Structure formats: C-alpha cells, structure tokens
Amino acid sequence: MDKVYDHTKIEEKIYEQWEKGGYFQPEIHPNGKPYCIVLPPPNANGALHFGHAMFTVEDILIRYHRMLGDSALWLPGTDHAGIETQFVFEKELAKSGKSRFDFSREELYQMIKDYVDKNRGGIQDQLKKLGFSLDWSREKFTLDPAIVELVVATFKKMYAEKLVYRDYRLVNYCTRDGTSFSDLEVTYEERQDPLYYIKYGPLVLATTRPETKFGDTAVAVNPNDDRYKKYIGQTIDIETVLGSAKIRVIADDFVDPAFGTGVVKVTPAHDFTDYEVGKRHDLPLKQVIGFDGKLNHYAGKFEGMYVKKAREAIVLEMQEKGLIDHIDTAYMHRIGICYKCKTVLEPLPLEQWYVNVQNLKKQAITVIKEGKLEVVPKNFENPLFQWLENLRDWNISRQNVWGIRIPVWYEVDDNNVFTVAFIDKKSNHHQGKLSDLLQEGFDFEEITKGLQRVISPITAKVVFEEQKEKGKQYLPETDTFDTWFSSGQWPTVTLKTSKPGDFEKFYPTAVLETAYDILKAWVSRMVMFGIYLTHEPPFKVALFHGIVNDPLGKKMSKSKGNVVNPLELVGQYGADAVRFALVYGNATGADQSLSYTKLDAARKFTNKIWNMARFLEMKKPEGMGKLKKINLHELGSFAISQPDKDMVEATKVFVREITKYLDSYQFNLAAERVYEFAWHTFADKYIEEVKNRVDEKSYTVLANIYSVILHLLHPIMPFVTEEIYQAMKLSSEPLIVSSWPEA
RNA sequence: GGGCUCAUGGCUCAGUUGGUAGAGCGCUUCAUUCACAUUGAAGAGGUCAGAGGUUCGAGUCCUCUUGGGCCCACCA
Numbered sequence: 001m002d003k004v005y006d007h008t009k010i011e012e013k014i015y016e017q018w019e020k021g022g023y024f025q026p027e028i029h030p031n032g033k034p035y036c037i038v039l040p041p042p043n044a045n046g047a048l049h050f051g052h053a054m055f056t057v058e059d060i061l062i063r064y065h066r067m068l069g070d071s072a073l074w075l076p077g078t079d080h081a082g083i084e085t086q087f088v089f090e091k092e093l094a095k096s097g098k099s100r101f102d103f104s105r106e107e108l109y110q111m112i113k114d115y116v117d118k119n120r121g122g123i124q125d126q127l128k129k130l131g132f133s134l135d136w137s138r139e140k141f142t143l144d145p146a147i148v149e150l151v152v153a154t155f156k157k158m159y160a161e162k163l164v165y166r167d168y169r170l171v172n173y174c175t176r177d178g179t180s181f182s183d184l185e186v187t188y189e190e191r192q193d194p195l196y197y198i199k200y201g202p203l204v205l206a207t208t209r210p211e212t213k214f215g216d217t218a219v220a221v222n223p224n225d226d227r228y229k230k231y232i233g234q235t236i237d238i239e240t241v242l243g244s245a246k247i248r249v250i251a252d253d254f255v256d257p258a259f260g261t262g263v264v265k266v267t268p269a270h271d272f273t274d275y276e277v278g279k280r281h282d283l284p285l286k287q288v289i290g291f292d293g294k295l296n297h298y299a300g301k302f303e304g305m306y307v308k309k310a311r312e313a314i315v316l317e318m319q320e321k322g323l324i325d326h327i328d329t330a331y332m333h334r335i336g337i338c339y340k341c342k343t344v345l346e347p348l349p350l351e352q353w354y355v356n357v358q359n360l361k362k363q364a365i366t367v368i369k370e371g372k373l374e375v376v377p378k379n380f381e382n383p384l385f386q387w388l389e390n391l392r393d394w395n396i397s398r399q400n401v402w403g404i405r406i407p408v409w410y411e412v413d414d415n416n417v418f419t420v421a422f423i424d425k426k427s428n429h430h431q432g433k434l435s436d437l438l439q440e441g442f443d444f445e446e447i448t449k450g451l452q453r454v455i456s457p458i459t460a461k462v463v464f465e466e467q468k469e470k471g472k473q474y475l476p477e478t479d480t481f482d483t484w485f486s487s488g489q490w491p492t493v494t495l496k497t498s499k500p501g502d503f504e505k506f507y508p509t510a511v512l513e514t515a516y517d518i519l520k521a522w523v524s525r526m527v528m529f530g531i532y533l534t535h536e537p538p539f540k541v542a543l544f545h546g547i548v549n550d551p552l553g554k555k556m557s558k559s560k561g562n563v564v565n566p567l568e569l570v571g572q573y574g575a576d577a578v579r580f581a582l583v584y585g586n587a588t589g590a591d592q593s594l595s596y597t598k599l600d601a602a603r604k605f606t607n608k609i610w611n612m613a614r615f616l617e618m619k620k621p622e623g624m625g626k627l628k629k630i631n632l633h634e635l636g637s638f639a640i641s642q643p644d645k646d647m648v649e650a651t652k653v654f655v656r657e658i659t660k661y662l663d664s665y666q667f668n669l670a671a672e673r674v675y676e677f678a679w680h681t682f683a684d685k686y687i688e689e690v691k692n693r694v695d696e697k698s699y700t701v702l703a704n705i706y707s708v709i710l711h712l713l714h715p716i717m718p719f720v721t722e723e724i725y726q727a728m729k730l731s732s733e734p735l736i737v738s739s740w741p742e743a
Numbered sequence: 744g745g746g747c748u749c750a751u752g753g754c755u756c757a758g759u760u761g762g763u764a765g766a767g768c769g770c771u772u773c774a775u776u777c778a779c780a781u782u783g784a785a786g787a788g789g790u791c792a793g794a795g796g797u798u799c800g801a802g803u804c805c806u807c808u809u810g811g812g813c814c815c816a817c818c819a
Contacts, residue, residue, distance in 0.1 A: 001778095003778085003779075004779085004781070005781090188815095188816095195819085205819080206819065207819060208819070209819085220819095254817080254818080254819090255818090255819085256818055256819085258818095259818055259819070260818090260819070263819095264818090264819050265819075266819095267819095271817080271819075272817050273817040273818080273819070274817090274819085275817090276817070277817095333818085333819090334816095377759095379747065379748075380747085382746070382747065383746070383747060383814065383815080386745085386746060386747090386814095386815075387814090387815075390815080390816080517813095517814090520814090520815090547813095551755095553755095553812090584756095584757090584766090584767080585755080585756050585757055585766070585767070586756075586757080587756090587757070587758090590748090590749090590756095591748095591749095591812090591813090592755090592756085593755070593756090595755060595756085595767085595768085596768095597754090597755075597767065597768040597769090598755075598756090598767065598768080600767090600768080600781080601766095601767050601768070601781095602767095603781070604779095604781045605781090606781090607779070607781050608778095608779065608781075608782090610778090610779080611778045611779035611781090611782090612778070612779085613778085614778045614779075615778035615779080616778085617778085618778065619778080664759080666759080668756095668757065668758095669757080669758085672757070672758095672765090672766065672767095675766085675767095676766080683778090683779090684783075684784095687778085688783085691777085691778095
C-alpha cells in the first residue's frame, strides 16, 4: 500500500467495478424491502454544480439501505428544462446573427434537440465522478416518447375532468423572450421610479405608468371617500394628449384613500389588480401594448414606440399641455422582471391553459397534515402550507418550442379569427390574421408547414389528435407545457416507464430529497399530481438540503464570477473528501459556505483511514491464516483481554448511534461521530493500546472492528472504504453490498 | 405587510424528548526515522446577541428587543 492515499488511482476503477457488478440495481437484493429515491432530474443540457453535489445525501441513504438488504433503487434522469435551455440556445444562435424568428417551430425544435443531444451525457459522467450509485440502466429523460405519452395522458384526463381549462386573462409576459410565465417564475426588483400625478378632468391621480392611459376604461375611488363621493357613477370629461375624452368614475374597496390622491386609473388590460377590478365592474379590456412591447393603434401618434420611450414622450407632452400636476421622483416600488433576461414583465391579456388547483392543493395540505407525508426538517412545512393555501390557478402555457407541445388542435372555421406567424417556402417570415394571409395567396398547407406561432381565440373549438375529422382544417396549439407540468409527474412517469413492475414495487417512493429552493415549484406540484394520479403522495418523506454558498457566504452566481466547480474539488481532494465535507458540520436543510479547511480536514481523514489499513497490513502476525469475519455479537466472547472486550462494547454503541443518525436524517451527526470514533477512539486510543501486544486473537478483534468502521463510513466515503475492504479479503463480496453491522 | 431563519470559543459551524458547552481550522507547549508530519500528547480560549418568563434545572421551551439572511404578497 502507498504511504499516502491517492484517490486518483482508486475512484474510477472502483466505480467501474460497481457498475459492472450491477450493484446499483435493486435486483441485487430481489427480495429486500423496496426503497426508492428518484433523483431530481438535472438539466440535460447543463453542467454539474454544488446543488448536484448535495445529492450525496441521497447516495448516503441509498447505500445505507442497500447495505440493510433493501431492494434499493436510485433512479436517474434528466429534464429538458424548456425555457432555460431555449434561452441558452438562442444566445448561441445570436452569435451567428440569427434568432428564433428565422425558423419554423419544427426546425427550431430539431436544432435545439441536436444541440442538447450533443451536450447530453456530460452530466451523467459528472454524477459518476461523485460516486453516486444511480441505476443507469433505468435512466429517463422528460422528452422520452414513453414519458411524453404519460404526460399527455394526464393532460387529457384533467381536461375530461375539467381540471385544465383555457382562459383569456392577464399573464406575466416577457416581450424579449416572447413567452408568459407562471406567478412563481416572476422575480421582483425594488426600483425608484417617478410617480406622476396627472390631471383627469376635475381629478388628479397618481400613476407610475402614464403610457397605459390609453387603455384606461375607468377611474376608481374608495366608496367611503367623502372627497370624491359626488363623482361616483358619473362620466367625466378629461383632457388627454390625444384630445378630449370621457371616462367613468367607479367606486371600489381596493382603493386606498391614503395613497396618492385616493384616485386610481383603471387599466384592465395591463395591470393585475385592475384586471380584477374590471371584472367586478364589467369594464372593457383595451389592450394598448402589444406582445412586441410596443404601443399599438390606440396610442395614436405614439403607436410603434416601446413602452419606456413612449412613457418619456407622453410625459413630456403632458407637461407641455399642463396635464401633469407634479411628479414624485423618489417613489420606491417593486416591479416584476423576467428571471432569465431581467426585462420588465408586461401584464398582457392572452389565451392560455390553466390547471385548476383548488381541489388539488386542499388534498396536498391534508396529506401533510395527516402525516402521510413527512417534511424534514419540519420548519419547511409552514412555507409549503402558506404557499399552497394562497395558490391560484396555474398557467401551464409557455410560448417556447423546446418542450412538450400542449396536445390540442383548434378547429378553423369562419367565425373565429386566428393569428398566425410562419416561415414561407422562400424562408420569409409572415405574421397576421389567417384570413388575410390566405387572401394574400398563401395556402393553408404552406402556413402549417412553416408554422411558428398560433394565437387562437378563446372561442375556438378544441380537439385532440384522434378527434380530428376528415375534411376539416385544424391549427395546432403551438405552446408547450411549463417544464414543471412534466417534472411534477416525475415519480409516477419514471417508475411507470422504467422496468415492468417498478411502479408497483417502488411507488410511493421512500424519500424525495432536494434543495429547499424548489419546494414550491417542484415538490408541491409532485404532491398534487401524485395524489391526483394515484390517490397517494409520491413519497413518504420530503427531505431538504440547503444551498452551498461561496467561502464568504455569498450565493454562487455566474454574474458574480464566484462559482466553484465541484468536479475541480473532486480532482483535488477526492470524491470521498468532498462528500464528507458537504455533510460534516452542516445541519440538515441548512445553508453552508464552501470551506477549504473543511475539505482539507476531510482529505486528511481519508488518509487517516487509509493508514489504519496500512497499519493492519503491517501488523498481521506472521503465519496467521485467512482473516475471519466475525460479527460484533460473537466478537465480544471471542475477545480475551479486557481492553478488547471494552472496545467491542464501545463499537456496538457506535453502530447503534450511526444507525440512529441515518434513520433520522442527521447526516452531520453521523459524519461527526464516525470521524470521532475512527480517529480518536479507534486509532488514537485503541490502536495505541493494542499496538505492542498484537497476537492472532487481538488482531482478529482489531481487524473486525476496523471492518465495522468501514461499513459505517461507506455511505459517506464509498471509494476509500471499498478499496480497503476488498484488500482486507474479509469477504468475497464487495463492501457496497455487504450487510450493515448489527449491534 | 405576512412567514421562515440565523446570532454559540479568533474563524467556519455542530449541539432533536431541557440536565454542569463540542468539532474542524487557527493558537501555545512538548514528543517523534513509531501505520500516518495529511502524526501524537497536553493546553489556552465561550456570562451560548440582549431583557424577562416557565422549570429543581434552559444554548435548548415561551414573550419581547436588537442586528443579519431568505421567501411570499394585486397599494396604483
């Protein structure tokens, strides 16, 4: 044995051996208790980061349960990550001077698919480097045809039960990325913007968005505000930059008399609150901002200007006309921005598909309250409840192509106006009303062939593929599902498509382990879908880990340039040390800062373990035959000297402690205890004591206790323990499938 | 505005049914061709943010205060 442990000589060899041996497959223990964890699917196009390195926790659980004799399955898979991936691809595309508007839907999809296929496999190799005992024979991808089929089936079932529906309402729309987002995907930013006090006839009102005034369909005041009671219900004359106009004054409780002047302009097409107000008072929706982010014909001479420019121009002209009372320049407020490109999101009215979550969320809450789903650590329960309770219907339409197309078609007839965008035979882009384009001479086939986008009226007849009738014309829905619509069904769709019998055997899964930051986006959806599809939650325990920050405690981010690649650390310190450092001294669910001193300590520990093995190798009494494997119960009576007997007893306590810690998800305590016991109890005290009196009996005790340590440490540090265990030749089977010590 | 969370030795952090404070790194002194200097032995160092309460007993439970962090929410 080398004097110093060199992980670079060991890790790859051991992983290959494990994989070839089929030890990652649950069939290795065909009659064991089923124990399944489904890996949170990483982005198929992405690279490994610390969020993935934290899956160490899952490997610890899987390896522990495999050693307990369970039929342990850790099922890997990757996600197509719709918007994320398309965003990255479009940035690549831009380098060659192209954009998504230059290609039809099908062309663009194929290009992204090729791009992802080229990059796939990277993440798998990286997960292997961390020693993760994933069953690669069952690997899944969200766009596998079998998975897509099941996701589509869920949609059809929900449609039949009226749990998905189509509606025309305001969405958070990014005019740069050209798609809407769910409420959850909106990020907010604190900004200082001017608050304009503008004159509306006899009234003055405050607004940050004067450019939406062309879409105002009312002015609102609080019903109890004495200042304005006389105007309620009246139509007042106002002066605007486009000349004189009339507008209704309504009363609504939402108006806070203390804010601004207590008067609010109501723009139902461009503000979420106003949209609700508009519905209550039956106000018309007047859309003045288009999906391109520009003002439309309602804005008169300001038509065609981008929102920001238009605001400046309008304010300037209003000042000239004396329509602005005053401006509060120090106004702070929060605005929604696109989480990808930071563009200010526009609330715009659009036809979209929604999931009715009202009943689903109630069942999810009940399941957790009844204890059928345990949340660990428990403090993540409250945020989950709070979020579920406030959950509104879920917008699942995304205007990007990289994803699963919402599987519906719209029947084309004369009564409906369809807006389409397409690429013609000569690769030119066209956009407009279907009827106009047909009149211009494009035929229906050419349009559908080069189709980019269809906006179908809410009144259009919806059919599925198999419901299409001969002789009728249909336009497809061009939107895709929100990525979470498919990943939300991950535990069911993976197990149903992996190997026959998997679903029956492994569902519901034992544990779902993930970072707490996708508790709402992913975990809650899986619970809702799981209950909907199978009448029980998809996992018994939802276990959360924290975020790994940079050494200074700052969140790692590309823009800050403080991202550390875990694979570099694996190369430097070894996978065992990286894994150990990630769980040691870090409470379950808590954030941590990357610590190089901890990594160093962990590496020293692997070396210490290694040198214990060297010591045993050197101290083996001459002429001693094959080392016997003796379990702890028998070892107590096997030992002769009191120190040996005491050590056996201490080891039994140690085994019970580690077992308890792993059963209760206290990985940090397990790591700390095994470190303490191996180094300070076993090496510093016991080895020192036994050193000069080694005979065959005491050597057997020593080696067997060391073997117990290797077993208990194996889930956390699989490589070094496996290498040593095999070298000791205590058993013919490798450590990975060796039994957990009994005490 | 609501919720969650953190404040423990110089630094980074553990401490889950409440029972006289722990680790890693750093520091001090000493040892050592011993399996391991990626070592061993001994040691210094904390009124567990502050105030009050419950209790025989609180870092651990309750209330409040102060100061960080995070998440959520339709005040224009």
